[in-house]
Amino acid sequence: MADIEVIPVGGYNEFGRNMTVVRYGDKAVIIDMGINLDRILIHEDAVFESLSPNDLQDMGAIPDDSVMGDVDAEVVAIVLSHGHLDHIGAVEKLAAKYGCPIIGTPFTMKLVENSLNDDFGPDIDLPNEMVAMNTGGRRQLKGPLELEFVHMTHSIVQTAMPVIHTPEGAVVYACDFKMDNFPVIGSKPDYERLEELGMEGVRALVCESTNAHEETKTPSETIARDLLKDHMLGLRDERSGLVITTFSSHTQRLKSIIEFADELDRKVMLMGRSLHNYTTTAEEVGLLNLPDNVEVWKYGREINKQLKRVMNEGKEDYLLCVTGHQGEENALLTRMAKDETPWTFEQDDQVIFSARxxxxxxxxxxxxxxEERLKMKGARIIKGAHVSGHASREDHRELFSMLEPDHIFPAHGDIEHQSQLADLAEHHGWRLGEEVHIMRNGQRKTLPR
Ligand SMILES: [Zn+2]
Incomplete structure (x- = not known):
């Protein structure tokens, strides 16, 4: 029998650029290939599309996969857990050289394919076979390995918890996840299957530690939906402008916004490149059904034209959902606040931030x-309609007890975050350095028999 090895490649020294490798004998599987957006934003003049993989690795923007040169195994699959950029954004830069199939849920794969053919850069033609597999599905990989997608919940739809089955037991990859029993789209996590896996025998669990320090259970997306309802329907002033900003990739949140806009009898305009990309992709795979009162606008010129239309026809008939919840310099909300568009903020216009x-x-x-710019114009700012997409300490505790893995690898974030998860594991009997492994990018760990 061969050994199982876990190789953290990216996302173990930082948040972002996630990549983990599981090797069994002479076969290996790569899980996720993400970017670290921060690193790209810090280098302001850097254009991601035109930079080489080496330059991007030097910047810390994509995983440094040079360790793979020492791994004596054939990579038989690149598995994508979900569609966030810190998990899929480096596919276009790194996947080609491995030449193996890329496997993700239909929504995740559509996001990858659309990003390869985005009209903001040259089309990228990857040699890899693109494979869409729903959660609940299993697929035999080359050699003795098998891939399974367990249904999981997170702040993006169609998130999978990939399981690599080896003849020596399973490796479960829990990055990213939350345990949402009342998700706004889709069903709760497949607890039954997780318990079964625990009984079948889990050799290793690779587990995100983002919110492992939060002593709570992460609230359901339904809580964010209720807060949004309160914020959107609860204010007495129904005549003023209403602008909302949230994560473009958060289809569940957008669904709630669209439904409450209908109750307000306002037409919805989704505006901005990323909002366009994610919502049209969600529609393509049947996860979102945009009603007739919703319009989606991508380009600056057409957005300006529509903003002029709204100003002329009357703000009270519209809800604008725009990009820019972090105050990004070139995002639409910032440009609106700086009077760089035909839109004018007036006294008592409402701006809802559905994002932290x-x-x-x-x-x-x-x-x-x-926010200061908005306040100077007299806008009312409403914050707080948001819940995290990441598991907290009590969710982790439940995952540990369902899977009962032999080994735990905390992932995501710096040592401080990982040690919080290690601490929880120690509390339940796993020993640091024996069964709990805090690892750095590029290190390797063969599981003892
Ligand atoms: Zn994520």
Missing amino acids: TIPNPSNEAQRYRL
Whole structure:
């Protein structure tokens, strides 16, 4: 029998650029190939599309997969857990050289395919076979390995918890996830299957540690939906302008916004490149059904034309859903606040932020500037309609007890975050350095027999 090896490639020294390799004998599977958006934003003049993989690796923007040169195994699949950019964004830069199939859920694969043919850069033609597999599905890979997708919930639809089955037991990859029993789209996680896996025998669990320090259970998306309902339907002023900004990739959140806009009898305009990309992709795979009162606009010129139309016809008939919840300089909301579009903010216009500020100094400064600009124009700012997409400590505890893995690899974030998850594991009897492994990018760990 061969050994199982876990190789953390990216996302173990930082948040972002996630990539993990599972090797069994002379076959290996890559799970996720993400970017670290922060690193790209810091290099302001950098254009992702035109930079080489080496340059991007030097910047820390994509995983440094040089360790794979020392791994004596054939990569038989690239598995994508979900469609967030920190999990799929580097596919276009790194996947070609492995030449193996890329496997993800239909929504995730559509996002990858659309990004390869985006009209903002040259078309990219990858040699890899593109395979869509629904959660609940299994697929035999080359050699003795088998891939299974367990249905999971997260802040993006069609998130899978990939399981690599080897003759020596399973490796489960829980990045990213939350345990949402009342998701707005789709069903709750497949707990039954997770318990079965635990009984069959899990050799290793690779588990995100993003919110492992939060002593709670992460609230369901239904809570964010109720807050949105309260914010959108609860204000007495029904005549003013109404602008909402949220994560473009959060189809569940957008569904709620669209439904409450209908109750307000307002037409919805989804505006901005990323909002267009994610919502049209969700529609293509049948996850979102945009009603007639919703229009989607992608390009600056057409957005300006529509904003002029709204100003002429009357703001009270519309709800604008726009990009820019972090106050990004070139995003639509910032440009609207700076009077760079035909839209004018007036006294008592409402701006709803359905997103938290991602905690780093540049985001916080941008958001501060945006909010101050909005306030100077008399806009009312309503924040708080948001819940996290990441598991908290009590969710982790439940995952541990369902799977009862032999080994645990905390992933995502720096040592501080990973040690929080390690601490929880220790509390339940796993020993640090024996069965719990805090790893750095590029290190390797063969599981003892
Ligand atoms: Zn994610």
